[in-house]
Amino acid sequence: MSSYIRQNRVPLPPPDAKVTTTACDYCVVACGYKVYTWPVGKEGGPKAAENAFNVDFPTSTLGWWISPNQHNIVSVNGQPHHVLVVPDNDATVVNLKGNYSIRGGTNALKAYNPDKPTRDRLLYPQIRVDGKLERVSWDTALDVMVAVSKHVLSKYGEMAWAMKTYSYEFFENTYAITKLAWGSINTAAFAQHDKPGMSSDTGGMDDAGIITFSASYKDYAAADVLFISGTDPFETKTVVFTSWMLGKKLIMVVPRRTAGVAYAEQNGDLHLPVIPGTDTILHLAINRIILENGWEDKEFIDRWVANSWEVDAGFGRGPRNTPWQWRTTWGQFQSNYKDYKEWLLKYEPAELEKAAATTGVPAEKIRKAAEMLTGAGGPRPKASFNFEKGNYWSHNYLNTASLAALGLLCGAGNRPGRVISRLGGHQRGWMAGAAYPMDKTPEKLPGRRRNQLDLDRWVMDGHVRFAWVIGNTWTGGQAASQFLAAALRRFTRENPNQVTSTNKDEIIATLLARVDSGGMVIVDSDIYPVEPINTELADIVLPAAQWGEHDVTRCNGERRLRLYSRFYDPPRRGET
Amino acid sequence: MSDSCNLQAKISRRSFLFLSGGALALVAMPPELARAAAARGLSLVRVSYPRQKIGRLSALQLGRPVAFQYPHQHPNCSALLYKLGAPAGGGIGPDGDVVAFNNLCTHQGSPIPYFDAVNQVAGPCPLHLTTFDLTRHGMVISGHATDGLPQVVLELDGDDIYATGMMGLIFGFHNNEVIP
Numbered sequence: 001m002s003s004y005i006r007q008n009r010v011p012l013p014p015p016d017a018k019v020t021t022t023a024c025d026y027c028v029v030a031c032g033y034k035v036y037t038w039p040v041g042k043e044g045g046p047k048a049a050e051n052a053f054n055v056d057f058p059t060s061t062l063g064w065w066i067s068p069n070q071h072n073i074v075s076v077n078g079q080p081h082h083v084l085v086v087p088d089n090d091a092t093v094v095n096l097k098g099n100y101s102i103r104g105g106t107n108a109l110k111a112y113n114p115d116k117p118t119r120d121r122l123l124y125p126q127i128r129v130d131g132k133l134e135r136v137s138w139d140t141a142l143d144v145m146v147a148v149s150k151h152v153l154s155k156y157g158e159m160a161w162a163m164k165t166y167s168y169e170f171f172e173n174t175y176a177i178t179k180l181a182w183g184s185i186n187t188a189a190f191a192q193h194d195k196p197g198m199s200s201d202t203g204g205m206d207d208a209g210i211i212t213f214s215a216s217y218k219d220y221a222a223a224d225v226l227f228i229s230g231t232d233p234f235e236t237k238t239v240v241f242t243s244w245m246l247g248k249k250l251i252m253v254v255p256r257r258t259a260g261v262a263y264a265e266q267n268g269d270l271h272l273p274v275i276p277g278t279d280t281i282l283h284l285a286i287n288r289i290i291l292e293n294g295w296e297d298k299e300f301i302d303r304w305v306a307n308s309w310e311v312d313a314g315f316g317r318g319p320r321n322t323p324w325q326w327r328t329t330w331g332q333f334q335s336n337y338k339d340y341k342e343w344l345l346k347y348e349p350a351e352l353e354k355a356a357a358t359t360g361v362p363a364e365k366i367r368k369a370a371e372m373l374t375g376a377g378g379p380r381p382k383a384s385f386n387f388e389k390g391n392y393w394s395h396n397y398l399n400t401a402s403l404a405a406l407g408l409l410c411g412a413g414n415r416p417g418r419v420i421s422r423l424g425g426h427q428r429g430w431m432a433g434a435a436y437p438m439d440k441t442p443e444k445l446p447g448r449r450r451n452q453l454d455l456d457r458w459v460m461d462g463h464v465r466f467a468w469v470i471g472n473t474w475t476g477g478q479a480a481s482q483f484l485a486a487a488l489r490r491f492t493r494e495n496p497n498q499v500t501s502t503n504k505d506e507i508i509a510t511l512l513a514r515v516d517s518g519g520m521v522i523v524d525s526d527i528y529p530v531e532p533i534n535t536e537l538a539d540i541v542l543p544a545a546q547w548g549e550h551d552v553t554r555c556n557g558e559r560r561l562r563l564y565s566r567f568y569d570p571p572r573r574g575e576t
Numbered sequence: 577m578s579d580s581c582n583l584q585a586k587i588s589r590r591s592f593l594f595l596s597g598g599a600l601a602l603v604a605m606p607p608e609l610a611r612a613a614a615a616r617g618l619s620l621v622r623v624s625y626p627r628q629k630i631g632r633l634s635a636l637q638l639g640r641p642v643a644f645q646y647p648h649q650h651p652n653c654s655a656l657l658y659k660l661g662a663p664a665g666g667g668i669g670p671d672g673d674v675v676a677f678n679n680l681c682t683h684q685g686s687p688i689p690y691f692d693a694v695n696q697v698a699g700p701c702p703l704h705l706t707t708f709d710l711t712r713h714g715m716v717i718s719g720h721a722t723d724g725l726p727q728v729v730l731e732l733d734g735d736d737i738y739a740t741g742m743m744g745l746i747f748g749f750h751n752n753e754v755i756p
């Protein structure tokens with residue numbers, strides 16, 4: 001444990017400090033930052049001409065500054081350097097004028113520094129010998145992985161070779177990861193960090209033809225009313241809230257009275273404290289009030305929502321996300337505006353009093369939401385609809401389908417200030433380098449369509465002999481369970497074939513015997529020790545480079561491409 | 577913790593502050609103290625804060641902060657002296673509830689016009705809503721700032737309250753000691 005000592009100074013970069021650009025590594029907003037590095041032993045001065053910012057210190061109130069928590073010491077080409085990771089106050093997009101949050105504002109502290117808490121970083125490849133992780137060379141670790149993989153593939157087939165990986169840690173990495181797993185190995189035993197299979201997060205949105213990341217941040221500034229469901233953006237994507245959403249009429253659908261909700265309430269905005277899992281009924285109740293009063297945007301609906309002819313013909317649905325399969329479910333899912341209205345006005349659970357009882361949201365608040373979103377017959381405000389995990393990670397079809405319908409009724413959908421969009425959690429770094437081998441998955445939906453494999457179930461049923469885990473906890477992921485953790489433990493640590501030597505051939509022989517006895521070998525790539533996946537379960541642990549240690553790219557929550565420059569050495573660079 | 581307190585007691589609280597890391601100059605001090613400090617990974621740095629009378633205990637009212645300038649006559653150095661009515665880290669007076677803080681938000685330097693006397697909270701800052709807990713050395717409760725409000729170190733001399741130092745870097749400054 002280390003105590004926090006307040007700093008009374010921060011070193012200034014000399015005029016010749018190196019400046020690189022990057023974006024914040026944390027939330028989906030990806031605020032722009034500048035990185036200043038210079039050798040330890042030099043410092044700039046407080047006069048503008050004496051520092052790389054070309055700014056006089058003290059800087060003025062209501063402006064720009066560097067806080068001591070934006071400073072660290074890192075290694076650059078093996079030499080100790082100061083580093084300042086500073087919000088980009090020239091930013092005219094995303095984090096306007098250098099806005100930043102407490103998370104991104106401390107980006108510098110995540111850089112590896114053996115004198116700071118980041119000393120816990122994984123530094124070299126390790127193999128578990130006699131139950132303890134022992135340092136080995138990259139060659140040894142990779143040779144063992146190759147030998148076990150070859151054996152598993154030839155004896156048990158591709159589906160016994162599994163991968164559980166992050167979906168977001170930069171395009172370059174996910175491209176290579178999927179090229180390996182889906183292309184070269186050609187396995188469907190694959191899942192992203194947050195769910196057990198490659199299924200859609202937001203099925204109802206997709207079928208409604210809404211691209212889930214459709215908004216630009218300008219749309220929030222252009223909107224009059226924001227319906228925000230299943231997230232408090234002030235807490236979790238802070239800058240999009242304080243740079244783009246302040247001053248808008250807010251309808252916050254979250255169970256708890258979080259800080260952003262408290263702000264909204266203080267401004268006379270609306271908090272709908274929904275009972276978790278009842279969002280669908282809440283949306284339907286609002287939709288019903290809108291339809292009962294004729295407050296829907298008829299012009300928009302007539303022009304843009306598919307009529308029954310277009311539905312039958314297969315037109316009018318989403319350009320990208322909509323699965324082709326919907327066309328083969330004739331008459332089962334599709335609806336048009338007229339059918340929908342008829343159905344909803346008869347659907348009892350959506351009656352206001354009943355819905356209030358189900359959702360825990362007072363009837364007058366539900367009614368108020370319908371009024372705020374539509375103008376209640378008066379001038380129509382520009383309404384946008386935003387949602388996140390609290391909405392789509394439960395009942396993800398009905399919640400998102402009913403929310404899409406609400407948005408469309410209010411005239412939202414890819415119009416300036418009138419969008420239906422996820423706000424996002426992590427940044428978007430998924431770039432498939434091959435196609436998911438759907439023909440390999442044994443799971444099927446009713447009828448003839450295949451379903452993406454549930455990797456957790458596949459593992460628990462004993463089908464996997466080798467798994468490579470990349471940058472995620474797995475046992476703590478969505479829909480994971482103690483049962484999954486117990487299965488992983490049973491197939492690895494509780495198998496009698498345990499490595500007792502650092503000799504490569506002996507390691508390989510032991511792990512092949514493990515695989516042939518029905519057990520499993522786990523490799524984990526990460527930057528830190530993670531309980532229990534690499535501290536307890538993995539046989540091979542590989543260190544990885546992180547943000548700032550290599551040049552990489554990905555997108556933020558408005559699809560804006562961000563570049564993350566390398567500015568210091570990964571730990572143990574060049575060592576084997 | 578108690579070691580460094582003992583060490584601290586042997587030297588004037590006013591003239592030395594404990595700082596971590598080796599980047600700061602070690603100054604003249606009794607060699608046994610220097611050795612003891614070095615052994616604990618501490619280095620001592622001399623700071624030249626003025627000792628300045630900022631108010632009287634008997635004049636303070638609960639929840640009515642009093643403005644003063646410290647440590648410099650610079651617009652960023654506006655501070656508030658509070659009687660919180662609840663014990664606070666660094667608090668003085670019989671109830672340990674008298675504290676003082678610089679009043680610029682450490683995010684983007686807005687003066688903080690709001691004080692929530694019921695919860696002993698400064699903020700929310702009008703720019704981006706950061707709030708600070710005045711009972712816990714000004715640490716951030718919620719919001720954007722990456723450091724707490726800088727706390728003014730106080731001493732009581734009879735009824736007189738003196739400011740004697742700062743804990744935390746003042747917004748806009750790169751070094752609290754450099755007189756602008």
Ligand code: SF4
Nearest residue numbers: 024027030031101104
């Ligand atoms: S809002 Fe998100 S991207 Fe921006 S600084 Fe904070 S954590 Fe980083």
